[in-house]
Amino acid sequence: MTGLNQILQRARRSDRGAYWFILPYVIFFCAFVAYPLVFSLILVFHRWNIVTPMEWIGLKNFDRLIGDVLFYRSLLNTLTFLAIHIPLQVVVALALALLLNAGVRGRGLFRALYFLPVVVSGVAVTILWQQIYSYDYGILNNILHAAGLPPVPWLVDPRLAMPSIAIMATWKNVGIYIVLFLVGLQNIPRDLYEAANLDGASPFKQFRYVTLPMLNPTIVVIVVLSTIGGFSLFIEPYVLTGGGPMQSTLSGMLYIYNQAFSFGHMGYAATLGFVYALVILGVVVLQRRVIESEMSS
Amino acid sequence: MDVSASFRRVLPVALCAGALLAGCSEQRGSGPRGSSGVVLTYWPAPNPQEILLADSLVRVWNRLHPEIRVEMQPIPVSISTEEVLLAAIAGKTTPDVCSNIWPGALHDYTQAGGLVRLDAFPDFDSVMSLRTPRELLERFRVADGHFYEVPWKTNPLMMFYNRRLFREAGVEGVPSTYGGYLAAGEKVVTHRYEGGTADVWMGDRDVRPIWWQRLFDFYPFYIAASGGRTLLTAGRPSFGDSSAAGVFAFFRECYGRKYFPRTYFQGGDPFLLEKKATHFSGPWEVAAIRKFAPQMDFGVAPVPVPDDHRGPVFTYGDYKDISIFSTTTHPMEAWEFVKFLVSAEHDLLLLRICDQIPVRGDLLENPLFAGYFRENPAMTEFARQAVYTRGMDDAPDLKEIFDAIAQEYESCAVYGRVGPSEAIREAVGRTNLIVEWNR
Numbered sequence: 197m198t199g200l201n202q203i204l205q206r207a208r209r210s211d212r213g214a215y216w217f218i219l220p221y222v223i224f225f226c227a228f229v230a231y232p233l234v235f236s237l238i239l240v241f242h243r244w245n246i247v248t249p250m251e252w253i254g255l256k257n258f259d260r261l262i263g264d265v266l267f268y269r270s271l272l273n274t275l276t277f278l279a280i281h282i283p284l285q286v287v288v289a290l291a292l293a294l295l296l297n298a299g300v301r302g303r304g305l306f307r308a309l310y311f312l313p314v315v316v317s318g319v320a321v322t323i324l325w326q327q328i329y330s331y332d333y334g335i336l337n338n339i340l341h342a343a344g345l346p347p348v349p350w351l352v353d354p355r356l357a358m359p360s361i362a363i364m365a366t367w368k369n370v371g372i373y374i375v376l377f378l379v380g381l382q383n384i385p386r387d388l389y390e391a392a393n394l395d396g397a398s399p400f401k402q403f404r405y406v407t408l409p410m411l412n413p414t415i416v417v418i419v420v421l422s423t424i425g426g427f428s429l430f431i432e433p434y435v436l437t438g439g440g441p442m443q444s445t446l447s448g449m450l451y452i453y454n455q456a457f458s459f460g461h462m463g464y465a466a467t468l469g470f471v472y473a474l475v476i477l478g479v480v481v482l483q484r485r486v487i488e489s490e491m492s493s
Numbered sequence: 494m495d496v497s498a499s500f501r502r503v504l505p506v507a508l509c510a511g512a513l514l515a516g517c518s519e520q521r522g523s524g525p526r527g528s529s530g531v532v533l534t535y536w537p538a539p540n541p542q543e544i545l546l547a548d549s550l551v552r553v554w555n556r557l558h559p560e561i562r563v564e565m566q567p568i569p570v571s572i573s574t575e576e577v578l579l580a581a582i583a584g585k586t587t588p589d590v591c592s593n594i595w596p597g598a599l600h601d602y603t604q605a606g607g608l609v610r611l612d613a614f615p616d617f618d619s620v621m622s623l624r625t626p627r628e629l630l631e632r633f634r635v636a637d638g639h640f641y642e643v644p645w646k647t648n649p650l651m652m653f654y655n656r657r658l659f660r661e662a663g664v665e666g667v668p669s670t671y672g673g674y675l676a677a678g679e680k681v682v683t684h685r686y687e688g689g690t691a692d693v694w695m696g697d698r699d700v701r702p703i704w705w706q707r708l709f710d711f712y713p714f715y716i717a718a719s720g721g722r723t724l725l726t727a728g729r730p731s732f733g734d735s736s737a738a739g740v741f742a743f744f745r746e747c748y749g750r751k752y753f754p755r756t757y758f759q760g761g762d763p764f765l766l767e768k769k770a771t772h773f774s775g776p777w778e779v780a781a782i783r784k785f786a787p788q789m790d791f792g793v794a795p796v797p798v799p800d801d802h803r804g805p806v807f808t809y810g811d812y813k814d815i816s817i818f819s820t821t822t823h824p825m826e827a828w829e830f831v832k833f834l835v836s837a838e839h840d841l842l843l844l845r846i847c848d849q850i851p852v853r854g855d856l857l858e859n860p861l862f863a864g865y866f867r868e869n870p871a872m873t874e875f876a877r878q879a880v881y882t883r884g885m886d887d888a889p890d891l892k893e894i895f896d897a898i899a900q901e902y903e904s905c906a907v908y909g910r911v912g913p914s915e916a917i918r919e920a921v922g923r924t925n926l927i928v929e930w931n932r
Contacts, residue, residue, distance in 0.1 A: 245579075245601065246579060246580070246583045247579055247582045247583050247601060247602075247604070247605030247607065248601075248604050248605050260930055330756055331754070331755060331756040332754050332756050333756075349755070351756075352700065352755045352756060352908075354908070437701060438701030438702050438703045439701075439702055440700070440701055440702040440903050441700070441702075441903060441907070441908060442900075442903060442904045442908060442910060443702070443900060454896070457576065458704070458892055458893075458896070459890075459892055459893045459896070460579070460601065461931075
């Protein structure tokens, strides 16, 4: 109580007018962050399908989650997606950023082109890729056929479907990470390269021992953002595959969506949501530690 | 600057404006509006034919009943009508009357207390007995022993076939069994990958594991193969039999022999483009053919059944019904409007505008409908089939159960990874789990 009193006293001493300025955000935060969070937490212990009254079921949703093979499958699929998507995203974004930073002609145009998919609606992009990946009528398989190669079941083979989605997601999001890398590259002091040149470092060694370590904070940000974005994988499998073939693209978010809005299990969906939030937190903390220790060594 | 003083001056104005705006947005259909009498809101399905039908009917009603005005508004477009209606029930923004009630979702609506009990109206029995055979009507009675929907129309799932493609391939007669269908498929399908595409498929189904897609393949085929059984008995799965495994095995052959593509089509219906020889669909397809492929020589037949099948061929009826929502403040007037919608004259309008089959017992005998069926012989097949249809079980878990079936259908039928019996065992096992979780 003493702590609370101190806070209240400090508040009374400060400029009261300032509170009116933060009020809009406080209202927004309460309505769209705090209230849903608290309500979700309440839902975890209930059975509720929106229209009927809530029914208290204690820890039954957790009991169900422990025995739910589709939960583990969706978690494994999401981690598989991350394992393909994040390295691909970092490598492609870094490579393109290095090219754009090297002063190629029409740099502004290329930057705009790479950024274009970021601002296009996810559903529109996914429908476009549907036409590219289609097994019997797709653009890619038509090109392969013209080259005398057999068609590839991009979305209908359980082993290929998730990598195909990861490639698509990389194409969609790479623009934003190129911009982040460009900012990082332009913040590296030129004198480091000059010193490396004087020491006789080759371009590869300059990249390895100057560029990469200096980009460490940017890489951490990109990996964390990609991880959080990757855990939100929803539109692509929802539109492209419906979670198939053979549940190989059933992502965590798609599974939560199905439970909540297709089957009306709001309580179970909230439980899945909380567990996923904990998993994301764990993965991000782990990633950060690994990347920082790798970079420092 | 004294911010709190300014805020105090602005606050009353803001509150007044908010109250005014809230008042403007609050526009409930039900209830008297000024001195103009009763106003009812009516939600039909949001497809162009049904909107046209609803518009015509509402115009006639409003002319005949100036004291009970009906306002028509198509169901807001969403992924499914059921989601919209559930959201409307939750938000207490349901209309007075809706004519796109899927019986599979009725359990949710009644559990939420969202619907008016129709058999509480004194003339319910007499109205219904004039239109729908008793045995058929009984299938719409829910677990509490009451009726909450008027069976309005049925779209029996049947097999459309392209006569020209059959003729060119040398297929004689219409395949009525699994063996006959596969033999026809052998003749029809020519996998010439010229330009990377097959020329003609025997059929196709959306391969994605989406629960409602199984209403158009597994479910009608299971009803047909089992002689008219549905998925559940007393709330427990009863489809773990050889009929269900036979349906999986049949579709597995269709995909395995490459008579069906392992993809789904975008940007055009391959049946209308005459790129596939058969198509499992309802009577709405007739209007689509008339509009987009008027040159097509097509026929309609019941879905194929196992080679040793005896007796009539049942199918899924894809019923859509009419209900009154409990938010109405004028149930008697709403019931009068419902009776108006299902009169014989308006059932004829339903046939003429929408090419959908009213749930009537006298379709092929009543002279009122004779002219329509003479002009539309394909629709006669649907009218005959309508007697042999089944709807959905009255259960809260249907979507989840169909999802479990869709997952197994995909791994067994589409990709051939699991045997049919094992796949059905898995689906029944998962259904048992679902039922346990949800009770």
